Amino acid sequence: MKTVTLYTDGACSGNPGPGGWGAILVYGARELALSGGEARTTNNRMELTAVIAGLQKLKEPCIVELYSDSKYVIDALSKGWAKSWKAKGWVKSDKKPALNPDLWDALLSLTDRHEVRCHWVKGHADNEYNNRCDAMAVAESRKFQG
DSSP, X not given: OEEEEEEEEEEESSSSEEEEEEEEEEETTEEEEEEEXXXXXXXXXXXXXXXXXXXXTOSSOEEEEEEESOHHHHHHXXXXXXXXXXXXXXXXXTSSBOSOHHHHHHHHHHHHHSEEEEEEOOTTSSOHHHHHHHHHXXXXXXTTOO
């Protein structure tokens, strides 16, 4: 399997509010930048959407080194929380409903196809790709602001 690197970030002005996401896929010397947004959303939905959009671009099963500053995404994937929520009918261990089941369901389907290795990075720090994803996400969110 090919190994690709996926950097992602989401942004939201208000929570909920106008939001955006950015993703960069890197394979060898090639890069593909993706971004989008919504008029009314949450930061976590934008973080999830960025990962989904990146994985959807892959034409074959790959090893994916995922870099995100979202503890929500990284922990739920790497610690198996999202799979557990799905198995329990989208209910968390505290008996509260899991948020964003539509996006988690889509993401879990993609992680079944690819081998995703999760890496948390500090946001707004020294990771060039994370900073580029953040800039794309913020730019997308501004398209929906008054």
